[in-house]
Amino acid sequence: MGGLRGSLSESTLVSTSKTDGDADHVPQRLTIGTGQTVATHLLPPEGTLILGRAPEASIRVEDTSVSRQHVRLHLGSVVHIEDLGSANGTRLAGARLLPNERTPLPPGQVAEIGGSWIMVSNAPLSRSTTQQLTTRIETTPPAVAPGRSPPDDGLIVHDHAMRNLHRLIERAALSDIAVLLLGETGVGKEVFARRLHALSPRASGPFLGLNCAAVAPSLFESELFGHERGAFTGAGQTKLGLLEAADGGTVLLDEVGEMPLGIQAKLLRVLEERQVLRIGGTRPRAINVRLLSATNRNLEAEVEAGAFRRDLYFRLNSISVQIPPLRERLPEVEPLARRFALLAAQRLGVAAPEIDPRVWDRLRSRRWPGNIRELRNVMERAVVLSEKGRITLDVLPAETDLASGPEPYAPASNTGASVRAAAADTRVNGERQRISDALEECAGNQTRAAAMLGISRRTLLNRLVEYDLPRPRKRDKP
16 A cells, blocks of 8 residues: 555645635544555535545545545535445445445544545644645654754654554544553653544544642542532632543543542542532533543552552553653654754754764663653753754763663563562552551541542551551541
8 A cells, every 4th residue: 555645736725725714614624544644634614525546636545445536525514425436435334335425424433445544523733724734654754854844743753663553543543442551751651642632533622631640649639520619628719620621622641550549439430420520519510521541650560559440440441552662762763853953943043953973873872761851851952052053972961871761661461570579569669658648638537548548448457457557546637
């Protein structure tokens, strides 16, 4: 199979530009997947487009399974698709369409054209409606050339494993299936989450994230579920929780492994019932959100250690995406570094720097414990310290830093002594602290602390003995 090379015809672009002043028009986008290529085009508000392999097609799809003129799209408030008598047919929801008959193509519905697929979405990406956007994942994508502005989306995919990963993301984006993003700190988990949202039928809705490691345990419930005015001391006004505020969109729970056990139980119930009850509220409110989660922990080991609920883990892990660290994606080091240097230069208002060729060997030899985030910081520092617009070896971190970094991230599928040891450490250091925090929060009330942790009181007492924790006395909360 080939890629998707064609673009909207000149007349289509003219038609699109006429909508700039139309406040009622919400631009639509057409996403086309062919082999390892995914392309997105902004669509005019009305008219017709022909998709196929022919050079004269409105959008050319270079796929041998696609006919020269495969389908016609009839644009308007409702988009219709019409098969033009193609050899390999057009399928919608698994059913082959009859030739020369118009069929509605709802937003978010995938239509198969030969071995490729298309999808129309009502949500534009964040750019002018006069522009055509084409985002490609190619076998040999071009590097960002020095002195030229990088593409707006910043997508750089040079590694074979990453190309396959992006293909998985593109397919997963089409549904509301829960996705668990795994990987070391700084590998780009939030970038992948935002891409899942941008390619999904929910792209017009909000994308909201919560860093679970940065929220105090006592504030978790309010942050996620919200509270009513007067629900507790300091609740001066009603507050929407994250899940309610993101209605119609996507929520990312970053560092989800840091979530307290008591909140895990409440979150599981919310996800099952698709309803949220604010603190102090009496009426559950329906929510419509897609949940994504990310962690740099091994959640399977956390589950075995009793630090993460097994039922919630299965609920969040419909699809797991293991993002490799930068040290395993060496072909991407140079293009990423060029992009970060260019962006840093643009922020400083200086010309794009020239980079000494010896810099690339130094960068590729580094272990990058902070991954892409660290590479960005190194290149920003290099731009600031460079002289005469040239980045040389002397503005990079010292050679002694090259071997530094953590042990490689252990994916959830790993088993054996190392995972068992990690589980034991997590049990001692993680759950022991959670129990102490819960007892402190509940002023020594063991029944309330057990409920907060999502375990029975008897289990709590057993763990106090197991972890050699003193049995607290109940006291009045300050």
